[in-house]
Amino acid sequence: MVIEFDAELWLWEARRDDSWTFVSLPVEESEEIREMAGGQRHGFGSVRVRVTVGSSTWTTSIFPDSTRNCYVLPIKRAVRRAEDLEAGDVASMTVELVDI
Template identity: 70%
Template sequence: MKFEFEAELWIWEARRSDNWTFVRLPVEASEEIHDLAAGPRRGFGSLRVRVTIGASSWLTSIFPGGGAYVLPVKRAVRKAEDLDAGDIATVTVELLDF
């Protein structure tokens, strides 16, 4: 299952010095994913995904938090796609292992 959406990049305040940057999945998509993922999950409730932003694709996990899943956007992708916190990105998230 794939979800495509636009989201703003933001820095996790608790790890601001490390520059951990995320996007938040839409609430509707998060609710649908939550329903699909019912049952035991990996650490912190994470789910494995394949992500595409621009020409960059990578494997990572999404994590529940604040009423929606959040997705870390690694530095190499931000650099390759010329993205910074506050920018809006078009994101495709594909659930794996379903």
């Protein structure tokens, strides 16, 4: 499954710095991922993905967030620097499920 979408970067509320920056996957696609992942999830309900933002591609995990009713994707600092992104910016991205 490959998902292409635009999302705003946001900071995890528990942190005061930009070390925990995320985007939320669309709710509808998150529901599909939950169904597809079934019992194949890893720690904390995570699902392995390959992500592309701009010219940056990396492998990471998405995590379920019950308060947002979707999966959330961490955007690591190296990618944010390479793509000149910060919290509040909207980025176009492609997320591909890896182990499903």
